[in-house]
Amino acid sequence: MATTDPPSEGALATDARANVCIIGAGIAGLTTAYLLGPEGKTVTVLDDGPMVTPGEVDSAAEIAKGEGEIMRRGLSRVAVYRDQDGTVHSMSAVCVHLGCIVTWNPAEKISDCPCHGSRYDRFGSVISGPANSDLPPVDLT
Secondary structure, three states: OOOOOOOOOOOOOOOOOOOOEEEOOOOHHHHHHHHHHHHOOOOOEEEOOOOOOOOOOOOOHOOOOOEEEEEEEOEEEEEEEEEEOOOEEEEEEEEEOOOOEOEOOOOOOOOOOOOOOOOEOOOEEEEEEOOOOOEEEOOOO
């Protein structure tokens, strides 16, 4: 049987009460929590790591011409590409297949989904699936 070190975060400072406790903050866990809220349920989500992580850059101004990065905008992730003319193109970083966050592939200048292998060009158009539609555009203004 595999073992692991106990979490380093320590115990909760106070007792927590909830109607539902969801183990795992993946797309299914967070979607379930989101859907239970309007039903009047109090929900606690537990995960083994941080549920909100920073983007790779804080603003599009940090992205060099011909490069792309993942940026956080509130609770959302945005895939941002700056073309050779300096124009910024931004789209959701959430893969349309099952909701994983794409990563920028600097060698090929495309976005790859680490979960099931979908690939998108630098403008968010799907190159190969299982995703069957483009990443939706996001307005950064």
